[in-house]
Amino acid sequence: MTVIALPIAEQTDRRPVQSCRLGDCASGQTATVVELRCGESEACRLRALGLVEGSTVNIVDQRHCMLLDVRGARLALSHAITNGITVVPSRG
Amino acid sequence: MTGPVVTASASHDTTGAAPLVAPPVRARVALIGNPNTGKSTLFNALTGMRVRVGNFPGVTVERVEGTLKGAGGATITILDLPGCYSLSPASPDEEIALAALHGTHDAARPDAVLVVADATQLERNLFLVSQVLELGLPVLVALNQVDAAADLGITVDAVELIHALGVPVIPTVATRGEGLDVLRKALLRATTHEVPTRRFALRPEVAEALAPLERHLVATQRVAPAVAVLDALRLLAVPAPESWYPQPRELAPELDEARIRVASTGANPRSIEAELRYAWIGTVVARAVVRRDGMRRTTSDRIDAVALHRLWGPVLFLAIMALLFQSIFSWAAPMQDALEAGVGAIGDVVGSLLPPGDLRDLLVRGVIGGVGSVVVFLPQICILFLAIGFLEDSGYMARAAFLMDRLMRRVGLHGRSFIPMLSGYACAVPAIMATRTIEESRDRLATMMVVPLMSCSARLPIYTLLIGAFVPSVPIVGGVVDLQGVTMLGMYLLGTVTALAVAAIFRRTLLRGPVRPMILELPPYRLPHWRTLAATVWSRAGLFLRRAGTVILACSIVLWALATYPRTAPAPGMSEAQAQELQLERSALGRVGHAMEPLVAPLGYDWKIGVSIAASFAAREVFVSTMGTIYGVGEADETSEALRDRLRGEVDADTGRPRYTTLVAVGLMVFYVYALMCMSTIAVTVREAGGGRVGWRWAAIQFGYMLGLAWGMAFLVYQGGRLLGFGG
Known part of the structure; x- marks a missing residue:
């Protein structure tokens, strides 16, 4: 189990150059969440589900919507949500 | 908001002369956990069938309480809170849980909290645990599904977890009863545990x-x-x-x-x-959880490769839905027949024991006939809830919602609205109850409002009678289908399409709000536990019988009285049928029918249909039996040839032309597609929409718009048809 490194302190360097939208990632990729931009209640729900800034997600499937592995649980998110999430893909 | 911690345990007597035996412990423990953690199974295992179901005041979420008895009269009341991912409410369910933990919805704050954490997804579950630890209440953690975790190669060190959390952690397998004895003992002592104290160190x-x-x-x-x-x-x-x-x-x-x-x-x-909590959770997991590596693709993933496949997913979904329908319509039939025969037999026995007269008539036709007509739907209700419970507990329901989300979103509903709408073809009562699986209250209310538009099984007798009498059996499309069958299908389609359209209107007016984007957890597939399923069916069947049954009983008695009084003596030489018709015409119900004639005349109906409509306000299937009574053909049902002949032969006294035409019949069917004539549905809507004034308001809106739609569409069909020269 990986202990998640927490970027609580510095919000300013959260958008590195290689970041992209979660919706643009491919199946099998792993990515680190940088920023959540969606409705407040959706963001609140996503964070409670473990999809918090700094956490790692695995893209299990990417067809008509996105299926993610977040801390061992499977989450299905619509594109409206995944397009508002900025991530840094770590490997393809 | 956070009041002093109330310890209900009376074991700390400090007055000196301590009693030899401490008074029995009485405490309330709130049970909370993420969805799909086996919380319901654990609740059922701890409380048995000693469960009381009610509603949280003013809201649509159900409140379930059970009791756990210990030695020496100790009683722990367990309050089963709705499944929650966190205490940072993102859904009404979560707000209710938080309110209950703070004692704001309910006078008493619980004395302790039992959190169920799923060992297979401990990291996610610890988020809720970490919040509960800070409520200022004693906490117990049931680490459930340790067996499933072991299968996945996950080992949780309970002792490490106890050290990390600072509260008792009891590993359990609720489905097999493992660990429950220890948990029961811990629960009986729950209020004596220390309240956890810890703080996050902020920068x-x-x-x-x-x-x-x-x-x-x-x-x-x-x-x-x-x-x-x-x-x-x-x-x-x-x-x-x-x-x-x-x-x-x-x-x-x-x-x-x-x-x-x-x-x-x-x-x-x-x-x-969230960052603070997950940072802390990271340290806890690092201490307490050992996970075998290379476990990326689980069995659930392999099933989902088919179940969520672009092509096979919908095919599998349709096959499961077809099976569901088949089970509701066909498998329930023998049980329904048996129940009907049973009700008939009871009526015969009661009838033979009593002398002819009003009392016998009231008991046999009013009470037994009326209530019996509802009780026969019990097998359908049980099968429907068994099937829905199975789909829910197995994890497939989340996949069905996932598959239907795109379609339902177009009319402003959520994927989860699909299952209740589908259940509405069987009966709106369980279908409205099934809307509980919808998280968002506006989605839920919009679904509830349109579910009765799905043609339920009680409309079937009306369609069958009128189609049989007025729609010719003509083969069409090269003999593949029959005009009668197409008409029947048309009625079902009309209701379904209207339901989707009305949902869209509700979501843009009274229940306006953005359609929430889909965030759906797909729980791992599991074999449902029979005991949890049985408990669900048992409590649903009980609710149905108690609540709907009492309303139907009252209505049956009222209708019977309205049709029976005032008494009219038959003229000499009248046949029994004529006497019955005269009695009905002069009765209070008959007068209502005459008074209603101006209202129904624009639809092409006379007072007799008016009476039948008035009589069927409590339950639509009463229409057929009332028509049977009016036309004096005795015990009529929808296949009764005598009644069909009478209807076809009825002549308008003024014009000398047939009273009922195909146009009138089609208009009447359209009326019944839309009209909400079912006391049970109204009662259930009141309850499920929030009870009290709020519930009645939604039930009134539902009844009103459906009646308006029924009248308007029947008017359009009849008057439009006449203008187009279809006769009438």
Whole structure:
């Protein structure tokens, strides 16, 4: 189990150059969440589900919507949500 | 909001002369956990069938309480809270759980909290645990599904977890009863456990930025100082503060200022709570969880490769739905026949024991006939809830919602609305109850409002009677289908299409709001536990019989009385049928029919149909039996040739032309597609829409719009048809 490194302190360097939208990632990729931009209640729900800034997600499937592995649980998110999430893909 | 901790345990007698035997423990323990953690199974295993189902006041969420008895009269009342991912409410369910834990919805705050954590997804589950630990209440953790975790190669060290959390952790397998004895013992002592105390160490500048909000919460919002930091952090993240804070107007600007101050330190005020908690959870998991590597693709993933496949997913879904329908319509039939025969036999026995007269008539036709006509739907209800419970507990329901989401979203509903709408073809009563699986209250209400438009099984007798009498059996499309069958299908389609359209209208008017984007957890597939399923079916069947049955009983008696009084003596030489017709015409119900004639005349109906419509306000299937009574053909059912002949032969006294035409019949069917004539549905809507005044308001809206739609569409069919020259 990986202990998640927490970027609580510095919000300013959260958008590195290689970041992209979660919706643009491919199946099998792993990515680190940088920023959540969606409705407040959706963001609140996503964070409670473990999809918090700094956490790692695995893209299990990417067809008509996105299926993610977040801390061992499977989450299905619509594109409206995944397009508002900025991530840094770590490997393809 | 956080009051003093009430310890119901009476074991601490400090007055000197301590009694030899401590008085029995009486305590209330709240049960909380993420969805799909086996919480219901655990609840059922702990409480058996000693369960009381009610509603949280003013809201649509059901409140379930059970009791656990210990030695020496100890009683632990367990309050089963709705499944929650967190105490930062993102759904009405979660707000209710939080309110119950704070004792705001209910006078008493629980004395302790039992959190169910799923060992297979401990990291996610610990988020809720970490929040519960800070409520200022004694906490117990049931680490459930340790067997499933072991299968996945996950080992959780319970002792490490106890050290990390500072509260008792009891590993359990609720489905097999493992660990439950230890859990029961711990529950009986729950109130004597120490209240966990721990704080997050915030960076000094963040702590400073948060301090004014904390002071405000303590001074103005009655938050206990011990939990002020955590409540402040939580409030930064939630979309809106909960309604129970005493000074909500003052809280909002305080929160805005706190967010600005926290943001100025470089931290994100919306995510700081989640980041802190998951950072802490990371350390706990590192200590307590050992996970075999290379476990990426699980069995559930392999099933989902088919179940969520672009092509095979919908095919599998349709096959499962077809099976569901088949089970509701066909498998219930023998049981329904048996129940019908049983009701008939009871009626015969009661009838033979009593002398002819009003009392016998009331009991046999009013009470037994009326209530019996509802009880026969019990097998359908049981099968439907068994099937829905199976789909839900196995994990497939989340996949069905996933597959249907795109279609339902177009009319402003959520994927989860599909299952209740489908169930509506069988009966609107369980279908409305099934809307509970929808999280968002506006989605849920919109679904509830349109479910009765799906043609239920009680409309079938009416369609069958009228189609049989007035629609010719003509083969069409080269003999593949019959005009009668197409008409029947048309009625079902009309209801379905209208339901989707009306849902879209509701979501753009009374229940306006954005359609929430899909965030759906797909739980691992599991074999449902028979005991949990049985408990669900048992409680649903009980609710159906108690609530719908009492309403139907009252209505049956009232209708019987209206049709029976005032008594009219038959003229000499009248046949029994003629006497019955005369009695009905002169009865209170007959007068209602005559009074209604101006209302139904534009639809092409006379007073007799008016009476039948009036009589069927309680239950639509009464229409057929009332028509049978009016036309004096005795015990009529929808296949009764005698009744069909009478209807076809009825002549308008003024014009000399047939009274009922195909146009009138089609209009009448359209009327019944739309009209909400079912007391049970109204009663269930009242209850499920929130009970009390709120519930009645929604039930009135539902009944009103459906009646308006029924009249308007029947008017359009009849008058439009006449204009187009279809006769009438």
